[in-house]
Amino acid sequence: MTDERDAAAESSDHGPFHTERAVDLYADRMADAALFSQERTAVERYFTEPGGSVLDVGCGAGRVASLLADRGFDATGVDVSRPLVADASDRRPDLDFQLADVRTLPFESATFDYAVFSFYGLDYVLPRAERLAALRELYRVLNPAGVLVFSSHNSWHPFVPLSGRDLLQALKDVWDLYLRPKNRDRLLSRYKVESVPLGEVEIYLSNPIHQWLQLRKCGFTPLDVVGRHDDVRRFFERDPHYVAKK
Incomplete structure (x- = not known):
């Protein structure tokens, strides 16, 4: 073990x-x-x-x-x-x-x-x-x-923004997790590619x-x-x- x-x-x-x-x-x-x-x-x-x-x-x-x-x-x-x-x-x-x-x-x-x-x-x-x-x-x-x-x-977050600041983050997440090229073919998938300060990582x-x-x-x-x-x-x-x- x-x-x-x-x-x-x-x-x-x-x-x-x-x-x-x-x-x-x-x-x-x-x-x-x-x-x-x-x-x-x-x-x-x-x-x-x-x-x-x-x-x-x-x-x-x-x-x-x-x-x-x-x-x-x-x-x-x-x-x-x-x-x-x-x-x-x-x-x-x-x-x-x-x-x-x-x-x-x-x-x-x-x-x-x-x-x-x-x-x-x-x-x-x-x-x-x-x-x-x-x-x-x-x-x-x-x-x-x-x-x-x-x-x-x-x-759920990108589609129910809770404040003006939240709206900006929600728009960023919609682009990052759904619309940018690396995620367009993952639209209905729980697996996404996220941009983080250290680069790009796959997430669930x-x-x-x-x-x-x-x-x-x-x-x-x-x-x-x-x-x-x-x-x-x-x-x-x-x-x-x-x-x-x-």
Whole structure:
């Protein structure tokens, strides 16, 4: 099993998130590191065990793990990017950061009270079968009644802008995900090519109903969709954060 996990991590060692440019970008984001408002709400609402163990999946430079550790949680971080794991370890040598793939985590079953997969990380696990494998693996490593929080792209967002600023982002997303040449033949597909600061990456495009069905398929009980808004508008935000319980 260890060999399989090492092989999975090694085979993922490519792409824009595995470069020194990625390290520089994440370093800039760490300058004024803070939990996103949705993350903060989810943590304060659902991470109720003081000192509970947390797995930060797709930890990058360690933003979430570091901030949760500072709140008193026992935080561990994993990422498939070797340069980012090294950077996170250098920043916080007191925390455990490991090179690992979310589909083959190097932990025993029922190890963590909580898991966080931020910054759309799950959407980069392709194809759909691998996305489901990732969710099932997270289910495995969570303790009974453990809680998972993650963000995902929302296919509903471009068509229900919530503000003037949202409208500009919605128009950009319509062009980026539907109209530009690389995505025109993917109009009805959940697989899109997205432009990000590090280049272009393929993503899986979900929405609240679709995502809740996937969570149930993988054994989870969906608890909440957390957004910047507390009302129905949160279902149409660009980056809804999902909360689910084992």
